[in-house]
Amino acid sequence: MAQPVRIVDGVVPKHEQLRTILTELATRELSPGDMLPSERQLCLDHGVSRITVREAIGQLVSEGLLVRVRGKGTFVGERTVRSRLHLASFQEDMRRLGLEPTTVLLSVERAEPPARTAELFAPRGRAEGFHIRRLRVADGIPIAVDDAWYNAALAPGLDQLDLTRSIYRALTEHFGRGLDRAEQTVGAIGASREIAALLGLPASRPVLVFDRVTYSGDSVIEHARSWYRGDRYELQMSLDG
Amino acid sequence: MAQPVRIVDGVVPKHEQLRTILTELATRELSPGDMLPSERQLCLDHGVSRITVREAIGQLVSEGLLVRVRGKGTFVGERTVRSRLHLASFQEDMRRLGLEPTTVLLSVERAEPPARTAELFAPRGRAEGFHIRRLRVADGIPIAVDDAWYNAALAPGLDQLDLTRSIYRALTEHFGRGLDRAEQTVGAIGASREIAALLGLPASRPVLVFDRVTYSGDSVIEHARSWYRGDRYELQMSLDG
DNA sequence: GTGTATCGCTGGTCATGACCAGATGCGAGG
């Protein structure tokens, strides 16, 4: 079988190219439990050394997509389905809970994002993004403040759209950019004076703070920080052993 | 400076030995932001090849303990404890982060659990459980308070074991009860006076509160409520689209 | 038939060595 994608020298590291190929293979052509070609076979197939193959596979293993079994092979991992903890927009989330979501647009600007965000958007170049701050409201009660940067390279003209509607939906429909996965951390902090004012809380009341990096394919499309009222919002999740 | 620990051939892989050394170094001798010896220097110091050094550092980077900066060096990451979202005991969690976990047993009793817990343990009968309250400490710093009920029908004599060690491990090893999955909700609240006192915080400081129901097979084996210091603990998770 | 030895797979570990690319300081040339 001829590989549709050839691995070439260039600015993109080979293990990164191979990782993309393997991700496609594992998610589109294979099913959980299926075995991948052996590392040595992948070397021959793609003309790279084993160290490169192991680098690519290693990253996918640490993400949980693949599982290595010594002496047997490398397999596609189980696609654990998380019921409530998922990549959903605030709008969908609230509707599922029977609440009417609305959004107040606080500010929009196109600018160069802060260093950490820029690094995520364009590791090897200059990044530009849309900085969008929004207040999320459910049934008239302020629930959360979003402070998000979106990668302008992936969604040019995002600021022309109606930003009080679902940005996730806009990214999918207008720019063909599906949201594939996200990494997020959750902590508890006291609301700053500004956040507290927006949420209608006394200052320093506990809020859940999310720091989320969202991927579309291999690219980071969103880096957002959100503050959710601790008295009105809980995160529910399933854990597997 | 002579290294107190020498890396030797043996059953333990060299990169694992080095990882232990580097974890010690980063957590005990260095502070967040400090630079580690360069990779090539570590090769000379410990008599291993660079591939081994990179393997060891790579794992610690993926755990968040270290941060690599191209052209500058490798640095100790910020100290916020960051936990991967999975079904792991506090002990394992902390050890993986290079912290020494200890546990203070606050109270143990065998009793009839409150209604909601009893309903989970035995939907159609009388439930009995062990009520165990513990203070979880990492490197001498109180991190969390656990208030947990364990199903006595599934783990008789649990109160006879050393409850300052991992209860998850005890359930698996002594009672053959693996933990299969859990449902948990996470919120942010202000610490009650009692919780704050145990955690060494001023009252009403933000804490992450977990309400977790853990299953062994189809049975509920644990119903726990935990309070984690918001300033010392973050939860990290992946979301799939 | 049954156990066992062996062979040919798999991933796991590690050395050597090369070159690329980002960061940074210093000195030469403007």
Added chain:
DNA sequence: CCTCGCATCTGGTCATGACCAGCGATACAC
């Protein structure tokens, strides 16, 4: 004085090649 470029640090990438260790099937001896 300022600027540019180079030397020299750093981590990033990759090839080659070797041997170890777990797994499983096959072949062989009992």
